[in-house]
Amino acid sequence: MAIPMQDLSALRQAVIEGDVPASVSAAHTALEKGVQPVDLISQGISPAMAEVGKLFEEGEYFVPELLMAARATKEIFVILRPLLAQAGSKPMAHVVLGTVQGDLHDIGKNLVAAMLEGGGFEVTDLGVDVTPETFIAAVKKRPVQIVGLSALLTTTMPAMKTTIEAFRAAGIQGQIKIMVGGAPVTSKYAESIGADGYSETAAASVDLARRLLEA
Ligand code: B12
Missing domain, CATH: 1.10.1240.10 (Methionine synthase domain)
Structure with a gap:
């Protein structure tokens, strides 16, 4: 309601x-x-x-x-x-979420985590200033369907690209869907770095995650 x-x-x-x-x-x-x-x-x-x-x-x-x-x-x-x-009873899927390397902003990312949990997803929140290696270790540790990257600084947006490239190099990009967000991020940027999806708000991230699972 x-x-x-x-x-x-x-x-x-x-x-x-x-x-x-x-x-x-x-x-x-x-x-x-x-x-x-x-x-x-x-x-x-x-x-x-x-x-x-x-x-x-x-x-x-x-x-x-x-x-x-x-x-x-x-x-x-x-x-x-x-x-x-x-x-929720059984989680719909496991999402790993983090703010990319060099970036300490976590308010928006925390809202995304809470909305996803409320939407029936299990969320592992890696926190802020997360290196590509830490994301990769989390994906390898146990099954993950979606990875969410957050960035709030124009100077840390390239770390999203670096992280996605590291997934590709580690051979895990095909196993996961990647969604990105944060105030300076746009759908055009998301597409240009090879992310699977972008949403402007935490509320919309739940629908996005559902769509990515169906794709
Ligand atoms: C709060 C804040 C801080 C706090 C952060 C506290 C914290 N625990 O997060 C503090 C004071 C620490 C801070 C520090 C800095 N900040 Co600051 N900060 C902000 C501020 C005012 C608000 C950000 C925020 O929380 N917004 C509210 C949340 C709810 O919105 P949001 O993060 O965008 O998230 C929403 C969506 O984007 C989306 N979303 C977010 N992440 C994700 C992820 C996924 C996967 C998805 C799908 C969606 C999604 O969902 C959220 C909810 O709807 C912004 C200004 C602004 N209006 O954005 C500046 C801002 C981001 N900061 C800025 C700067 C410059 C800095 C500093 C460099 C300042 C300095 N000189 O030290 C440092 C950098 C520290 C670092 N290394 O990260 C600049 C960035 C400019 C730029 N072009 O890059 C901004 C834009 C302010 C400005 N106009 O100058 N900051």
Whole structure:
């Protein structure tokens, strides 16, 4: 059931203000009112963090405000993670996710991980600044159907290409589907580096992952 956006306005406001206790309490209230964890992410946390990014770009916010908002998000995930895990029975597929080498941005990637978990996928999150070798080791460790690469800097976007080239060199590109995302990434760029798919938002990454599995 789609939840009217105004029902989550208190949560969005608390995240934007980086108010951790208010964010946690708004998340509990929303869940008690029957808001689904995935809707809380796609209609609450995602738009709030997009607004935080905008305020930063406009010079209204500085790094401390960003980090407070990120912390509020992380605390909400502590509540959501067990609920998201409960939702599905047998995972649809195993996704390995990480922010590429040299890049420390993880807010968007964490949202993608949470949405995928909510959408019935098992997610191994390798974190940030992930080298191609670490991605390859994760794919070799146990069966993986999809690898998701995130990059937020124009200077680290080439690391997506390097990672895909390393998959090819290791002979594992044919076994996996690769999806990419992050603010500077476009579908054209994704295609140019040999990725199988791109999505602009965390919510859309779930549909993308499903399409990649069917392909
Ligand atoms: C928060 C932030 C930080 C935080 C990061 C905290 C953290 N834990 O992530 C801190 C303060 C640490 C930081 C550091 C830096 N940052 Co910064 N940062 C941002 C900011 C304001 C917001 C990013 C964000 O979280 N957005 C909100 C999330 C929800 O959106 P998102 O990440 O795009 O993710 C969504 C989609 O892209 C998609 N998605 C994301 N990943 C994936 C992956 C897959 C597989 C898929 C399918 C989808 C997908 O789904 C998400 C949800 O819908 C942006 C500005 C902006 N508006 O983007 C600058 C920005 C990205 N940073 C920038 C810069 C320059 C830096 C620094 C170099 C600054 C410095 N001089 O030190 C360092 C770099 C550190 C490093 N090595 O990585 C620049 C990049 C410019 C460029 N052209 O490359 C930006 C654009 C700001 C600016 N305008 O100057 N930053």
